[in-house]
Amino acid sequence: MAAPLADAAPEVPGNEVPAATLAAIRDAAMQSDWAMARLSELTDRVGSRLSGSSGLEAAVQQVAQTMRQLGARVSLQPAKVPHWVRGAEQAALVAWPGQPAGLEQPLHLTALGTSSATPAQGLTAPVLVVKDFAELERRTAEVPGHIVVFAARFDQNLADNGQAGEAYEQDGVYRFTGPARAAALGAVAALVRSVGGADYRLPHTGQTTFKPGQAPIPAAALAAEDTDLIVRLAAQGEVHLHLLLTPQTLPDADSFNVIADWPGREHPEQVVVVSGHLDSWDLATGATDDGVGVMGAAAVLQVLKQLDLHPRRTVRFIAWTNEENGGRGARAYFDSVSGQLSMQVAAIESDMGAGRALGVQAAVAPSAVPQLRAVTRALLPIGASVLQVRDHAPGADISALQAAGVAAFAPLVDTRHYFDIHHTAADTLDKVDPLNLRSQAATMAVLAYFLAEVIEPVAGIAPVAAATVAH
Ligand SMILES: [Zn+2]
Numbered sequence: 001m002a003a004p005l006a007d008a009a010p011e012v013p014g015n016e017v018p019a020a021t022l023a024a025i026r027d028a029a030m031q032s033d034w035a036m037a038r039l040s041e042l043t044d045r046v047g048s049r050l051s052g053s054s055g056l057e058a059a060v061q062q063v064a065q066t067m068r069q070l071g072a073r074v075s076l077q078p079a080k081v082p083h084w085v086r087g088a089e090q091a092a093l094v095a096w097p098g099q100p101a102g103l104e105q106p107l108h109l110t111a112l113g114t115s116s117a118t119p120a121q122g123l124t125a126p127v128l129v130v131k132d133f134a135e136l137e138r139r140t141a142e143v144p145g146h147i148v149v150f151a152a153r154f155d156q157n158l159a160d161n162g163q164a165g166e167a168y169e170q171d172g173v174y175r176f177t178g179p180a181r182a183a184a185l186g187a188v189a190a191l192v193r194s195v196g197g198a199d200y201r202l203p204h205t206g207q208t209t210f211k212p213g214q215a216p217i218p219a220a221a222l223a224a225e226d227t228d229l230i231v232r233l234a235a236q237g238e239v240h241l242h243l244l245l246t247p248q249t250l251p252d253a254d255s256f257n258v259i260a261d262w263p264g265r266e267h268p269e270q271v272v273v274v275s276g277h278l279d280s281w282d283l284a285t286g287a288t289d290d291g292v293g294v295m296g297a298a299a300v301l302q303v304l305k306q307l308d309l310h311p312r313r314t315v316r317f318i319a320w321t322n323e324e325n326g327g328r329g330a331r332a333y334f335d336s337v338s339g340q341l342s343m344q345v346a347a348i349e350s351d352m353g354a355g356r357a358l359g360v361q362a363a364v365a366p367s368a369v370p371q372l373r374a375v376t377r378a379l380l381p382i383g384a385s386v387l388q389v390r391d392h393a394p395g396a397d398i399s400a401l402q403a404a405g406v407a408a409f410a411p412l413v414d415t416r417h418y419f420d421i422h423h424t425a426a427d428t429l430d431k432v433d434p435l436n437l438r439s440q441a442a443t444m445a446v447l448a449y450f451l452a453e454v455i456e457p458v459a460g461i462a463p464v465a466a467a468t469v470a471h
Helices: 019-030 034-046 054-069 133-138 156-160 164-184 224-234 287-306 328-343 366-382 396-403 434-453
Strands: 073-085 089-095 105-107 109-111 123-130 147-150 189-193 219-222 240-245 248-262 267-277 313-320 344-349 357-363 386-389 407-413
Touching (some): 019 434, 034 054, 034 287, 034 434, 054 073, 054 287, 054 313, 073 328, 089 219, 089 224, 105 224, 123 133, 133 164, 147 164, 147 224, 156 164, 164 189, 189 224, 189 240, 248 287, 248 328, 267 287, 267 328, 267 396, 267 434, 287 313, 287 344, 287 434, 313 328, 328 396, 344 396, 344 434, 357 434, 396 407, 407 434
Parallel strands (some): 147 189, 189 219, 267 313, 267 344, 344 407, 357 386
Antiparallel strands (some): 073 248, 089 105, 123 240, 248 313, 357 407
């Protein structure tokens, strides 16, 4: 007599998901130009998608329509998002040591999100160059009335060696918090050396954050070359800049997360999220940040449809709104599921650019590692077999889920050149190698199917119990 099915549990956890199915998913994604075609529609027809813009609104409708055409169950989840709009941005050196009479030198810069405007005629002030926060602290008495220039440099060596995220965090802190610190000390404006490795005089925008109740000051990113020019001149004597910025902060706007469900055959209430963020900065079309993430994730459902696969649990595509300057989409989703977090089985987000997939980043319990070998084995033929286990979320929009104990993932990708163009006017479709996008889609499709099909859910990192951190 045949043993009951329950006794046939596999010896290696995860082996019940057939390797042949994972291989078929991988191969279908590697042979498909669907994601690249959708990315082209998004970037060429819609363009930039900053929160509050009509571009983001159009993108929400476009992606929702695409997912309806796949036969997914689509809903729009509302979120109120910040609405900051860029205005004019001009700057010039107007005084420097050895300045020939009558000369000015124009500077390349771009305002940072939440920057306030200068007076309508601009402002002119002396600069104070600091290389780091320690120098700012030593020279606090000199700050009032000055434009503080943060001259810290992006560590391209780290990026070249596969540690671009670390390089971004290290240098990005001057953009994230430098203007607020300068404002608190009496600066009239703050400029930061552009974060990233761009060598083509491209300023790198992004969000800067002021403290609650603190009035923003004008804040912008200077092109790396222009910052270095100011550093050289300021070492010789006093330098004065003229600065004109006219951004506006408008009332919060309506936006939406696009949610598209591929219902599970056994446990439709249990969800595996696969996602990217739909909003982008306004200087370019956000092809790599994060058009590739959105369309790579959307392609997971396209592959499931093509192969007529319906895993046990629901695979839920999410195109997040407002990752770049608020995280309100992620917050709205988390709030909507926080009463039933056990139904959130896993979450994947792709938001590290358009490099080739090298494997999987996983914020999971150690016990999950043997299970996940089935995934990395399936990805070996496309060079994406690395399993990089980490202790924190590999994506901003899934960080609240991860912190609450949900297993969290991202494709591990080659980021050596991501920050060359990130948040600059050069983040356009031509930067995306279609083969790289296929490899990211394949990685997410194999991973998402596995997570939705495996019998024993992959365990996340248990949240630190409140009692143990209370003292
Ligand atoms: Zn991003």
